[in-house]
Amino acid sequence: xxxxxxxxxxxxxxxxxxxxxxxxxxxxxxxxxxxxxxxxxxxxxxxxxxxxxxxxxxxxxxxxxxxxxxxxxxxxxxxxxxxxxxxxxxxxxxxxxxxxxxxxxxxxxxxxxxxxxxxxxxxxxxxxxxxxxxxxxxxxxx
Numbered sequence: 001x002x003x004x005x006x007x008x009x010x011x012x013x014x015x016x017x018x019x020x021x022x023x024x025x026x027x028x029x030x031x032x033x034x035x036x037x038x039x040x041x042x043x044x045x046x047x048x049x050x051x052x053x054x055x056x057x058x059x060x061x062x063x064x065x066x067x068x069x070x071x072x073x074x075x076x077x078x079x080x081x082x083x084x085x086x087x088x089x090x091x092x093x094x095x096x097x098x099x100x101x102x103x104x105x106x107x108x109x110x111x112x113x114x115x116x117x118x119x120x121x122x123x124x125x126x127x128x129x130x131x132x133x134x135x136x137x138x139x140x141x142x
Contacts, residue, residue: 001095001096001097002095002096002097003092003093003094003095003096004090004091004092004093004094004095004096004099004111004113004121004123005092005093005113005121006096007096007123007127007131008092008113008120008121008122008123008127009121009122009123009124009127010120010121010122012037012112012119012120012121012122013027013031013033013036014036014037014038014039014043014119015027015036015038015039015049015079016038016039016040016041016079017038017040017046017047017078017079017080017083018078018079018080019078019079020074020075020076020077020078020079021054021057021058021074021075021077021078021079021082022071022074022075022077023079024036024049024054024079025054025071025074028051028054034050034051034109034110034124035048035049035050035051035109035110035122035124036048036049036050037087037112037119037122038079038083039118039119042117043118043119044117044118045087045089045112045114045117045118045119046083046085047079047080047083047084047085047087048083048084048087048110048112049079049082049083049084050084050109050110053082053083053084056082057074057077057082058070058073058074087112088102088106088108088111089111089112089113089114090102090111090112090113090114090123091113091114091115092113092115092120092121094111094113096128096131099111099123100128103125103128108125109124109125110122110123110124110125111123111124
């Protein structure tokens with residue numbers, strides 16, 4: 001049985017609740033990611049911030065403003081004020097099938113992987129699509 005530790009992305013880019021929405025936006029752009037686990041000073045998971053949360057954090061009226069003004073507003077909003085605090089997680093030993101089924105049935109985009117109360121990896125719906133492409137390639141070659 002394949003487990004998440006064999007497929008998860010690591011290291012994981014994280015932020016703290018004290019970071020700003022602008023910090024999250026820049027981290028997402030820099031690393032081409034859509035999900036950021038939010039950790040406390042002990043690196044324990046306390047929330048999740050996603051690209052959807054980024055869009056929801058800003059009033060639609062600001063999108064017509066110049067980038068500098070949008071960023072000034074994003075810098076004023078702390079992640080703690082907009083992050084999701086109820087976060088589903090998985091362990092290193094969770095099976096790929098169980099994780100995939102969970103993401104599909106719950107319509108989640110990712111699962112942070114927790115070991116000894118710390119975020120050690122993350123698996124996203126995109127990771128499963130990549131795995132499916134590899135499997136399809138192998139099937140076609142056989």
